[in-house]
Amino acid sequence: MxxxxxxxxxxxxxxxxxxxxLGAWTGVNATAIxxxxxxxxxxxxxxxxxxxxxxxxxxxxxxxxxxxxxxxxxxxxxxxxxxxxxxxxxxxxxxxxxxxxxxxxxxxxxxxxxxxxxxxxxxxxxxxxxxxxxxxxxxxxxxGGKPALVDSPVPRWDLYPLERTWSAQVQTSRGCPFDCEFCDVIQYLGRKQRWKEPDQITAELDILRDRGVRGVFFADDNLTVMRRRTRALLERLLDWNTRPPDERLAFATQVSIDISRDHDILALMRNSGFETLFVGIETPNEQSLAEAGKRQNLRHDMIAQVETIVQHGMMVYGGIIVGFDQDGVDIFERQFDFIQSMPLPLISPGVLVAPETTPLYARMLKEGRLTEGADHSASLVSTNIIPATMSREQLRSGMTWLLNRLFAPIHFMTRLERYVALSGERKDFQRQALFAGPTALLARELVKRGPAEYALVRAFDRASVDRPDLVVSLTTIFSLYCQARHMLEVQDLWQPDLAGFERPSL
Ligand code: SF4
CATH class of the missing domain: 3.40.50.2300 (Response regulator)
Structure with a gap:
């Protein structure tokens, strides 16, 4: 053997x-995905x-x-x-x-x-x-090459500690036809999307459900980009995910924002079990979107688009980027106002980085604007790019201000309440109360940080009473808020006083 x-x-x-x-604050040994x-x-x-x-x-x-x-x-x-x-x-x-x-x-x-x-x-x-x-x-x-996925075997989940993860993964496709300048995924997996067959996908889901899994992240680069295939897949998932609420699976995946214009697909997603959609919103700065080749985000009202998805009963997790060449020093305030105006509690703000192999990396290399050597993956405020319109220090301090302001309990609460007020109804999942098990332990730790955090926990509590149908989403939002706070604290970026300033001091 x-x-x-x-x-x-x-x-x-x-x-x-x-x-x-979870491990750091409560000693619970679990992971998200x-x-x-x-x-x-x-x-x-x-x-x-x-x-x-x-x-x-x-x-x-x-x-x-x-x-x-x-x-x-x-x-x-x-x-x-x-x-x-x-x-x-x-x-x-x-x-x-x-x-x-x-x-x-x-x-x-x-x-x-x-x-x-x-x-x-x-x-x-x-x-x-x-x-x-x-x-x-x-x-x-x-x-390896870029194989067809129709012969991919079912992953060996029997060897993996699924009982300690909140969500398993299934990949139904690889690749994305868009060509965002900073994206390394398409360099690795290509722009021609390759798909698994519906039978393969439900075979993977059967195994996961039998093993007690109730959350699945579809690890596709862009699940909905090919509409005909998406519709067929969603119809299949709709047929498959029909168990009683306590046995139904909640799905999450990555999509581009243009999906908000396809109301029938949104309805199919919601009805088949999708609960969270990760969307690269990136920036309110149209010049930066154009610079990055993010054409799917251009010329549409992104605030209205996010609202549409939320009204369909799904939560949006927004990817946010600062540090494009077209971003001036006002970008931090612009981003804050933009994000606060959306029903978007969950966000992952980051500084633009040029991964090797991307067109952005090649352009930065040609322009002599790469910094070599340092590992940027461990810091939220650093990058391998020399910014075009501000100093590295301005980028760093502006980003630190933005992070503190966005994750300040009071501002997070505004977005949470906006989301709860706008969200379409969901009665299809049934989970334990918001503050039960590990989330109760997290809440106990969070309130120790001060009265603003206590008020935020109360806001979550109120939301779960007013909208028990959203308890799955509220649990995700609360846990990932705590994770963001932990990240900022570990990286020595948590400076709550900064959140009180309406603009960064640069
Ligand atoms: S839409 Fe997403 S996956 Fe597709 S190229 Fe852009 S960043 Fe990459």
Whole structure:
């Protein structure tokens, strides 16, 4: 029997979507979204292989694991730990494979740290890879292509600690036809979208539901971009997700904002179980949207578009970016006013970064505006780009002000109340009360931070009484608010006094 130990390493720093706050504030060992890479790779292992998965966000890495081969996956936000783990296992005589999105986008950064580098998608190379490993005659690099997904096996969720994750993942497609200048996804997965068949998708969902999962994040780059296929998929999900409310699955995914113009698709999404949509809203600055090639956000009223989605009973999680070339120093106030005017409690503001392989990176390189060396993935206020219209310090302080103002309890509460007032009704999920279990423990910690936080917890409590149909969304919003606060505190960015100033001092 051959043996492989597969690791999804810890993040360099807590991110918006982790739930590190649970461990840090309450000692509860859980994570928000299950890793999809490790169970997917495990599914390709032939029967004579024993595979063990380690999710480091949940369990410590076992450095004495007997497997001859150690596989490490990860995104750019995990790079430091990927390299650290690889060094330790090689030191212990193991053969280390590294793959995943960071390895695929920046292979040169990882090549020297492993014995086998797996670049690109696994489907077409898995057979050769496992065969070579079994023979002990492996190559130093395996390069995957852009396979059709119709033969992708069901991920090995039986090997993964799903019982400690709030949401599992299913990927129904890869790729996105848009071409945003800063996007590395399309460099890795392409602009031609590839799809799984509906039967494959429901087979994955069957397994997850049987294992007690009640939340699934569809890890598509843009689930709704191809409308005909989207409609067929949603109709299938509508037929599938018909159990009583306590057994129904709540879905989340990523879409582009133009979906708000398709009311029949929104209704299908809501009725089939979609509860949260991550949307790259980015900025109110039209010149910046044009600069970034984010054409789907242009020439429409984005505030009205977000409201439309919320009125359909789905929550929007908004991606926000500052630091485009067209952003002047007034961008921080503009962003604040823009975000506050939407029913958008959940946001993930970030500074524009140029990932390697993107057209933005190439342009910055040509213009001599890249800063090399530093790892920017662990800080919310730093970037590898030299800004065009402000100093690096202005960008840093403006962003610090913006984060503090947006996550100040009083301003967060405004957005929460706007969302609750506008949200369409949802009676299709049934969960425990908002402040039960881990969320109660989080609330207990949050109120210790002061009267403003106490008032925010009261606002959540009121909302859950007024709108019991939104308790699933309110639980998500509350937990991720606590996560954002934890992130800011860990990065030494939480400066509540700043929130009192109407504009940043730059
Ligand atoms: S819409 Fe999203 S996934 Fe598609 S290119 Fe733009 S940023 Fe990338």
């Amino acid at each position: 051959h043996e492989l130990y597969l690791i999804n390493p810890a993040e360099n720093a807590p991110g918006y979507f982790g739930l590190e706050v 299950a890793d999809l890479a490790t169970p997917t790779v495990a599914a390709f292992a032939p029967d004579n292989w024993k595979v063990t998965i380690c999710e480091e966000r949940l369990d410590p890495v076992d450095f004495s694991h007997p497997a001859r081969y150690v596989g490490i996956t990860g995104k750019v936000t995990q790079q430091a730990r990927m390299i650290e783990l690889a060094a330790e296992f090689r030191h212990r005589g193991k053969i280390v494979l590294i793959g995943g999105s960071y390895a695929s986008l920046s292979p040169d950064a990882l090549r020297e740290h492993c014995d086998i580098l797996v670049i690109g998608e696994i489907e077409e190379i898995a057979g050769e890879l496992f065969e070579d490993l079994a023979l002990g005659r492996y190559k130093s690099t395996y390069q």
